[in-house]
Amino acid sequence: MPWKLASADLEDLARGATLLGTGGGGDPYIGRMLVERVLGDGAITVLDPDEIDDDLFVIPTAQMGAPTVMVEKIPAGTEPTQSLRILEEHVGRTAQATMPIECGGINSMIPLVVAAETGLPVVDADGMGRAFPELSMETFAVYGVNGSPLALAGERGERVIIDTGDDNRQMEWLARAITIRLGGVAHIAEYAMSGADVKRTAVPRTLSMGLSLGRAIREARQAKRSPFAAISDALSTTLYSEVRELFVGKVVDVERRTTEGFAKGVARVASGSSELEIRFQNENLIALRDGAMVAIVPDLICVLDAETAEPITTEGLRYGQRVRVIGISTPEMMRTPGALAAFGPAAFGLAEQFRPIESLVDTLVT
Known part of the structure; x- marks a missing residue:
């Protein structure tokens, strides 16, 4: 069943998602602050991947770049939703949900920023089941979904579309080069897919697992x-x-x-x-x-x-x-x-x- 994610859950989620990020995926404090700023007292609807409609149109959103840069180069906060809108405009379809591409302190949070700003639900799944450094390193790609077209948004309003067809490694190479020239950090929307594709290619329930992990650590510490x-x-x-x-x-x-x-x-x-x-x-x-x-x-x-x-x-x-x-x-x-x-x-x-x-x-x- 769908469930609600509130601001009170974000600290536990950031902790658990950072653990699953195996050292990567971005700074958990920055990720949490980005969501809290937009969400306030509201709540985000999270969808179980097994229950979504096969024709649901899902656009995953994320931040890309070197984690060392992200600590010093805080995003404006508008870039994630901008990347979604750029891709929607390019493909001529409106997203019905968003989703993480990986686990991590920031990249489990970026889709929540988009959801809080747009009202979209977030699918409880991702394409890595952890964090990887390259955009082509996705279960989505392994099991047949192309990353292109990819939309990239910069902090000064830059808008980029990259379409390399089924060559996900070339997509990563070009997006990485542009990100470097934007100062080392950019925001992206990619791997647009159907609900049926999500069920076939995504690692399921990683948001809820991150939340349960973070909560388990906190509660254990409180109970000594x-x-x-x-x-x-x-x-x-x-x-x-x-x-x-x-x-x-x-x-x-x-x-x-x-x-x-x-x-x-x-x-x-x-x-x-x-x-x-x-x-x-x-x-x-x-x-x-x-x-x-x-x-x-x-x-x-x-x-x-x-x-x-x-x-x-x-x-x-x-x-x-x-x-x-x-x-x-x-x-x-x-x-x-x-x-x-x-x-x-x-x-x-x-x-x-x-x-x-x-x-x-x-x-x-x-």
């Missing part, structure tokens, strides 16, 4: 229980049911650079003589414990505060932080050969082969 056990319990009945502890220690080094429109780098976490190395491109891609792989994309690698379980984004990593790193399994639809070709290790230039988190690590999160 382990928020890490609460994460494992909250995910146990979902498509993300395998949760493993990868490492506990102190951040001793972060190498980070903003290049080609991405935040790329390596973080190192140490405990005694043991060390965990995490390589990232906006999102965490691979974790190596003393040189041995313990988790790899598309499974989730999540860096959390060691006491509170508050998720830490890649741009938020700092020397001296005490952290607990966990791995979470992705849904089976994200582990198929087609999915791994789009957003598995080889797509990021990694030499390692994908192996499920549950086959690499025995240590359960408690």
Whole structure:
């Protein structure tokens, strides 16, 4: 059934969506503030993907760019809806709903900004089930929906349409170049599709899962229980049911650079003589414990505060932080050969082969 999302839910949703964003997807505080400014005392209607009409016209909306830039370059707030309107005008149809393209502190929130401004409902699903750095890395694309035409809006009123047909990688390449020239951040509407396409290609119920995760962490802390056990319990009945502890220690080094429109780098976490190395491109891609792989994309690698379980984004990593790193399994639809070709290790230039988190690590999160 449809359900209502209010301002009081946003802090929990931002926390849970940031955890699912595996280090990427944008700053949770900025994302929450953008929605709160527009929503006020109102509420947003959220639709279950299994219940929407097959002919519902859905236009996903998002922000794109390097997370390191987004922290310093706050959007005006009008760009997300502008991108939707640009695409509606181009295709000659009016959206009947919007939807996230990924999980994350900002990109789970951008469709909520659009919904609060337009009155549109939001579909409880997305195209990544986590966050990925490139627009072509979507379950939508894997299962047959084209990203083009894409509408891009800049903070000074720039309007761009990119149409590369079925070449989603070319669409990403062009959109990334334009975003860089707009200062590193832009807002987009893309992957317009029918309700039937949503049911076939989207990862279901990631908004409600993000909300339940964030709420579980908060309630566990208030009750003086382990928020890490609460994460494992909250995910146990979902498509993300395998949760493993990868490492506990102190951040001793972060190498980070903003290049080609991405935040790329390596973080190192140490405990005694043991060390965990995490390589990232906006999102965490691979974790190596003393040189041995313990988790790899598309499974989730999540860096959390060691006491509170508050998720830490890649741009938020700092020397001296005490952290607990966990791995979470992705849904089976994200582990198929087609999915791994789009957003598995080889797509990021990694030499390692994908192996499920549950086959690499025995240590359960408690």
